[in-house]
Amino acid sequence: MMSQVIACIDGTNVSTAVCDYAAWASLRLDAPLQFLHVLEKALYPAASDLSGNIGLGSRETLLHELAALDEKRGKIALEQGKNMLKAARERAIADGVPAPTSRQRHGSLLETLADIADDIRLLVLGKHDEHLGDHIGSRLENVVRTQHRPTLITPAVFKTPRRVMLAFDRSSATRKGIETVAASPLLRGLPCHVVMVGDDNAANREHLDWARATLQAAGFDTPTALIPGEVEQTLCDYRARHDIDMLIMGAYGHSVVRRFFVGSTTTAVIRDAQVPVLLLR
Structure with a gap:
């Protein structure tokens, strides 16, 4: 199957922006676009088999009632998901995407993404601000850690990217990031x-200079800056000063930039920036 942009939607406040960024x-x-909705087993378990509970009297009746309620909740959530996927396809078509498709699964998001990994060219996920604590969000962070495909994490509001910024630190991860950006049409034509x-x-x-030359050879306008200071504040200040619409980083390397984005300060930076983050593997 041709690799696709896979957009994970769940009906929360970020789903519209996920649709638009995707x-x-x-x-x-x-690239083809497919919307994915996963009905998590932990929240919507499959219908229970109570055949072994013969002779439990009132407890057996209660178990049957609870199982029936779970099944009803699951069916309602499944139908809501179908309607959500339909609306997402219609929105993408209105944005000019030809023939977007959808996929619905009942199970685990991590397992589903692992099953379709070969189909993914870019994974698009929404960031739920209300779930942000000391981490990006447990489910989001788990997905990012286990994925080996480029992943775009979106805020709740879509804004067409006009300027992007790549935090560079000489590491192999960020050098590979430069090469990936140069080779991809995703950001071509935008100042990087x-x-x-x-x-x-x-x-x-x-x-x-190598990073600038590599991107310029691919046709990018590439302003560069080498700035002394504390990593987090320096990058945040630069982003605000130049009205950057998207951050680009190599995911889960072993560099100071990796610690900035993925360490304890990640949550505050991504939440406060309200811009998408493109993670390159």
């Missing part, structure tokens, strides 16, 4: 700021 990415990549936080020395300048 449609934008599908058109930029000229490459920002490095560190000492202004010859070694850092050499790496930054």
Whole structure:
């Protein structure tokens, strides 16, 4: 099957933005778009088999009633999911995406994504602000940690990306990120700021020059900056000062940038920025 943009929607307040960012990415990549809805088993268990509970009297009756309620809840959620997928397809078509498709599963999101991993060109997920505590959100973080496909994490409101920023630190993950951005049509034509936080020395300048040359050779307008300071604040200030619409990072490497985005400060930065984050593997 041709690789697709896979957009995970769940009916929460971020689903509309997920639809819009997924449609934008599908058109930029000229890739098919599929919406995915997973009915989590933990919340909607399958109908129970009570055949072994003969002779339990009132307890058996209660179990049957509870099982019937679970089954009814599951059927309602399934129907709601179908309607949600239909609305998502209609919205994508209105955005200009030809023939978007949908898929509905009952099970685990992680297992479902593992099953269809070969179909994924870009995974689009929404960030639920109300679930943010010390982590990005347990389900979202688990997906990001286990996925080996580019993943776009969206805020609750869509804004067409006009300027993007890649936090660069000389690591293999961020060097690969530069090469991935250069080779992909997703961001082509957009200014791509490459920002490095560190000492202004010859070694850092050499790496930054490589990043600029690689992107410019692919046709990008590539402003670069080498700025001393504390990583988190420096990158946040640069993003705000230049009105950056999307952050790009290599996911789960072993660098200072990785710790900035994925460590304890990740939650506050992504939540406060209200911009999408593109994670490259």
